[in-house]
Amino acid sequence: MSLLEVKDIIAGYGETDILNNVSIELLEKEIVSIIGPNGAGKSTLLKTIFGLLTPKKGSVKLQNDVITGLSPDRIVRKGMGYVPQVENVFPSLTVHENLEMGAFIRTDDYRDKLNEIYTLFPILLDRKTDKVGKLSGGMRQMVAMGRALMLDPKVLLLDEPTASLSPLLVGMIFEKIIDINKTGVAMMIVEQNAREALKISDRGYVLVTGRKVFEDNGKALLENEEIGKLYLGG
């Protein structure tokens, strides 16, 4: 069943249209990557899905429920999480406070959820009371992902989760993505580390100047010579 369905989206900033009739979908428990050159509209697509940008045309459906035009706080409540590319943590708050901020709208007892996140990212437990601004890039990314998970999302959107991370951490973040996915969360990932992302993806979309030009399963995209030459660095 289609968990997230994006249909014929036209969206942009001011007069400029960044996305031209983009249709994509995310099935339950899937990992899907969106790849493409700079300025193709990948981040804009995630922002549109999450309600940070209202499309001029087209629809976004989450579990057959139309969410087009809803504000991000409403969309969060419907079970979607989003980790932006930059400024995705509160640097002056501690790790623990950041995670608690993620549960801001929860009225029930979320201690179990906190424990679950510390089990997923044991390294964060050791740094629980440290201000996030002092942490390295990799740990910040884990805090951001952990915070997005606090509301038990069914869908998680990640915008370049491994940009600026050391090779060791890139590997670690991708492992965490697989772990999170195993708990039943479907993921949509925008990545320039495209080869690594496609390796763990069920499917992938190639976006170029606001249009979807190609889609296939992860393995086929990796083996496609033309895609490799144009977008994966040969």
Next chain:
Amino acid sequence: MLEVKDIRKSFGGIQAVHECTFTVQEGFITGLIGPNGAGKTTLFNLVTGFHKPDEGKILFKGNRIDGLPPHQIFRKKICRTFQITREYANMTLLENLMVIPENQVGEKIWNTWFRNKAVREQEKTLRDKALEILEFVELIHLKDEYAKNLSGGQKKLLELAKTLMADPQLILLDEPGAGVNRTLMKKLGDNIRSLCAERGITFLIIEHDMDLVMSLCNPVIVMSEGRKLSEGTPEEIKSDERVLEAYLGGQYR
């Protein structure tokens, strides 16, 4: 060309850079790698005058530059880019580049009235130069776009373009590849190589993409916990057990 000697810098109680010593040879592309939080960006900030070192010396072509403010270091033809891009959001790409050179004729009100030919001529030279650079980083189709409308990766490219406007002798690049499409990154690597070979520009590059570092940089310096951990050719670095442990991880073994 650049010598860093026994540099120390701490913030509060935290030692960010700890007795760090290395040199950058003129005409080479030197890579600076290391785990997140190793002190690489702090080192860039020290070299470009954004921080003052607590101890140690920094020499550029034999002259001490530690403690000088950023604008004076810029005048010595040392340029840098930032990890978090700093563009003039409400100016076009072309304008972003054209404001870079200092002491332009048109900055004096006298000149704008009585020497307007000279002002126009200089503007034309600068415009041509800016267009050439935009072509070089493949942003030429966006020359009249406002910088705020660029995507994350495109802003990275604009950062590089801005440094080139200043005719630098040494360029420090802080993660030029992060968020840049891999195919374009490869091309950027080629362009950096030709800038080095043809115009004699020296580079010091912080980067996490190992394909780029290993194909572009020689030598490579590895930092860890504020210290230089190792230095060598890409091959030596790849087989250094300590580097594998601290930074590269299993896939490179």
